[in-house]
Amino acid sequence: MAPSPGSEEGRQLQALEDLIVQTEIFLQYSLQNKALERLQRIAAMFPGEEERNARLSNLYQMAIVAAGSA
Numbered sequence: 001m002a003p004s005p006g007s008e009e010g011r012q013l014q015a016l017e018d019l020i021v022q023t024e025i026f027l028q029y030s031l032q033n034k035a036l037e038r039l040q041r042i043a044a045m046f047p048g049e050e051e052r053n054a055r056l057s058n059l060y061q062m063a064i065v066a067a068g069s070a
Contacts, residue, residue: 016046016053023059032066039063 004010019042026035039060042049050057 012046016042016049016056019045020056020059023063027059027062027066030066032063035059035063036067 019038023035023038023042026032026038042056050060
C-alpha cells in the first residue's frame with residue numbers, strides 16, 4: 001500500500017520524485033552542474049537511495065558520463 005500524500009513518508013517520496021525529475025531535465029539540457037547539485041541534495045536527504053532506486057542509479061551514471069564529456 002502506498003503512503004498517503006499527506007504523510008511524512010508521502011512528502012519525502014514526493015520530494016525525491018521532484019528532485020529526480022529536476023535532475024533528468026537538467027541532464028537533458030546539458031546543465032551538468034545543476035544536475036550534480038540535485039544529485040548531491042538527493043544523496044544528503046536520501047542516503048543509499050540509489051541502491052534501491054534503479055531510476056536514480058541510472059541518473060548517477062548519466063551524470064558521470066555527461067561530466068566526463070564536458
